Structure formats: structure tokens, C-alpha cells
Amino acid sequence: SYCKARKAAFGSSGINAEYGGCTDASEFCGACENNARRFFMARSMLHTIPCCLQDVIEQALEGAAYFRDAYSAEMEDAESYLREAFADQPALIAQAEAAAAAAREQIECVSSVYNDNKSSCA
Numbered sequence: 001s002y003c004k005a006r007k008a009a010f011g012s013s014g015i016n017a018e019y020g021g022c023t024d025a026s027e028f029c030g031a032c033e034n035n036a037r038r039f040f041m042a043r044s045m046l047h048t049i050p051c052c053l054q055d056v057i058e059q060a061l062e063g064a065a066y067f068r069d070a071y072s073a074e075m076e077d078a079e080s081y082l083r084e085a086f087a088d089q090p091a092l093i094a095q096a097e098a099a100a101a102a103a104r105e106q107i108e109c110v111s112s113v114y115n116d117n118k119s120s121c122a
Helices: 002-011 015-019 028-042 051-070 072-085 090-116
Strands: none
Touching: 028 090, 051 072
16 A cells, blocks of 8 residues: 555665664664754755554554553652662662663654654644
8 A cells, every 4th residue: 555655765765774783773863863954954845754643643643642641640659669679789770770861862753753753634
């Protein structure tokens, strides 16, 4: 179908092949983010996120926001419990905090690139 062809073309568009440096997409901030931004800037009207893929991304973002809102109290309780359980291991707590901050940073980078390059879907 048209949507499958557009998603495949978008996904295999050669962002990394053209700009290089992005060897691990789990580390999106930095080289991968810069490559994506350059890709979209260089081809502004030709390379936007396909509407059918944008719908999937929107649903994922809405699902993540729902999860965060619906389970924030439980997540805070779990964090309090873990802080108390590992109070005698400050290095472990610091490592967990750093991992959480890094995950939030990656999400922000991906979200920023996505929001800056949405298609004008009907």
C-alpha cells in the first residue's frame, strides 16, 4: 500500500548513510539527532514524516502520556520504596538517577525532532 511504501522510504532514507556518526539509535541525542535535523532541513518539503507513520507516533505519545498520568502515584511510591530499600547504597541510587535522567533526555531529543518535523496531515 501507499502508506507502507512511504514508511519504508522514510525509514530507509539514508539519514545515517548521508551524514554518518549515528551508530546507536538508543543514543539519539547528539549524532542521530543532528543527522535527523539536517535531513529534514535539507529536504524540508520532500522529507516529512509520512502521515500514516505520524498517526502511529501520535498514538504512542498519547499512550505514554496516559501511562505517566494514570500511574504517577504508583511510580512515586515505587521510587520512595526503592530509595528507602537502597538507602545504604548511595552509588546505586545515583546510578539509577543518572539512567532515568538519560532516558528523559533521549525522549526529549526524539520528541523535539518529531515535533519540529510533523507533516501537515488532514
